[in-house]
Amino acid sequence: MPQVLEFKLPDLGEGLTEAEIVRWLVEVGDVVAIDQPVVEVETAKAMVEVPCPYGGVVTARFGDEGTELPVGAPLLTVAVGSPVDPSGEGPAADSGTEDSGSGNVLVGYGTGAPPVRRRRVRPQGVKAAVAVPTAPEAVVPEPEPVAGPVAVVSPLVRRLARQHDLDLRRLAGSGPDGLILRADVESAIRSAAEAPVAESVAEPAVAPAASGASASPVSSASSVSGGERVALRGVRGAVADKLSRSRREIPDATCWVDADATELMAARASMNSVAGASKVSVLALLARICTAALARYPELNSTVDQEAREIVRLPQVHLGFAAQTERGLVVPVVRDAHEGTAESIGAEIARLTEAARTGTLTPAQLTGGTFTLNNYGVFGVDGSTPIINHPEAAMLGVGRIVPKPWVHEGQLAVRQVVQLSLTFDHRVCDGGTAGGFLRYVADCVERPALLLRSL
Known part of the structure; x- marks a missing residue:
């Protein structure tokens, strides 16, 4: 007789507690191999294909596409050790439960077994059916509180x-x-x-005492009718939670400055004119300027341990950059950016940006940042007051680079001007440090040769 094993939504790491089913990759009756991806889920950080640690026949699936499941909830059941179908189309018999599963349930891990062609069979002794989660029993009103945890x-x-x-x-x-x-x-x-609605039905209707009197207050959510409701979950939900937490916990302040980026743009054009060399983006140059500025002002590459009431200055610069995708705003992270050049940082930004657009970023590529660079100039705007990417201490915002009237060497001229803004956690430094950081960034934008001192 086959043994039916239940596969539960595994811990996908990075503190994630739930995932939404985006697409089932198998159906009831399909034959699956060990570590074969069976479902594509969306977490708050990335799209992930989840492999099944058992080989056998799928007998049930739990949850429709679009359903949100907590970690540990059943995903599907697999009949392991099913006998071979007389037609020869059934799965091979398993030798036992010890070898029936790899135990590796994260993307990138597994035995590397070759994928098996899908075959629809009905395993003997097991009823194949799509499992529909049953509604929980009604909660007994006001029971006595449970003692203990x-x-x-x-x-x-x-x-x-x-x-x-x-x-x-x-x-x-x-x-x-x-x-x-x-x-x-x-x-x-x-x-x-x-x-309360049931109680209000039993009460007689009471007219307002005067024409100016108002009825009892009603929440704005319940009073809205006919509006479209969009669930805050997945990437948008994670962003909403993080930004709300940032506003609650971080006493942020913003300073900004206009800079003449004409020389920076000329330097970039000169770099990219070299035959056979990879192109360097403006964002890559700004990222390299940021790492140089953070070396001078390490207070801004830190985080705050509120419980210990300590500022933790971080030795590495893991540079995040904001990227807008169809799934929402994501912030991929360039690891050890302080060790990179403008060219190597640019190559990593390009690689992570492509992964963001295709939805293949892993949770590890979206966490661990220590400072964020936000180029909102791509949206055609000049300025902004960015919200800090909690638990970081600062974010540099960059507006569009456009021709503007500018006094250059005592004469009015048309120059390429950009607005830079720095939002910082006032707990980690005062305005003098933040202003010094921003002024150094602006000086490097205006005179890129200053970077040669730190190369």
Whole structure:
């Protein structure tokens, strides 16, 4: 008899607690090999193909495309050790459970077994059906609080409960061993929202005392009707959470300056005129200027440990750069940018930008930044006050480079002008340090030869 094994959504790393099913790569009845990708999911950081550690026949799938699942929730079940079909189309018999799975469930890991052609079969002794998650049981109103630790493992569930002032100790979990799932919390939230409505139906209608009197206050969300609602999840949800946290926790300030970028643009044109040499982008030159400035002002390459009340100055510069994609705003990270040249940094920026556009960035390529460069000039705007990419301490914003009237060597002339803005965490430094950093960046933009001193 075949053994049915359950494959759960694995921990995808980087602190991720949930993922959305984007596309199933297998269907019920398909034969899968060990470590064959079976589903494509979208986390808050990247699109990931999840390989299955078991080889056999898919007997059930949990969740439709678009469904959001927490880590540890069932993804699919596989019948392992199914006997060979008389027609010869069934899966080969497995020798046992020890070799039936690799245990490697992250992209990039696995046994490297060759992919198996999909075959639809109905395994003997196992009923193949698409599993439809059942709705959790109704929450008993106001039970006595549960003593001891609350059966919750997902930070998302805890945050959702906090946002709606929900006491998790009063919930009965529908998961294994009473585990409280997101569906339990959402059901309790709906019940709490419906309760006042049911009470108001029983009350007699009361007319306002005067024409100027207003009815009882109604939340803006519930009063809106007919509007389109877009779920804040995936990349957009992650960005929303991070920016909100940045605004809550970081006392930021912004300073800005206009700079004459004419010499920088001329230097770039000269670099790119060399036959056979790779092209250097303006963003790459600005990134190299940033690493030189951070070497002079290391306070801005730091983070704040709020609990310890300490500023942590970081030895490496992992430079993030903002990239707009169809999935939303992402910030790929150039590792050890302080060790690179304008050419090598530019090549890495180009590689990561292409991966961002195709949705193939890994979570590791989107985390760990220590300073961010934001080129919003590509949108045709001159200035902005960027929000710091938490938990970093600063972000340099760059506007468009356009011809403008400028006093050059005592004469009015048309020059290539750019606005630079620096948003910084006022806990890590004062305005003098931030101004010094920004002025050095502007000086390098205006006189690129200054960079030769740090090469």
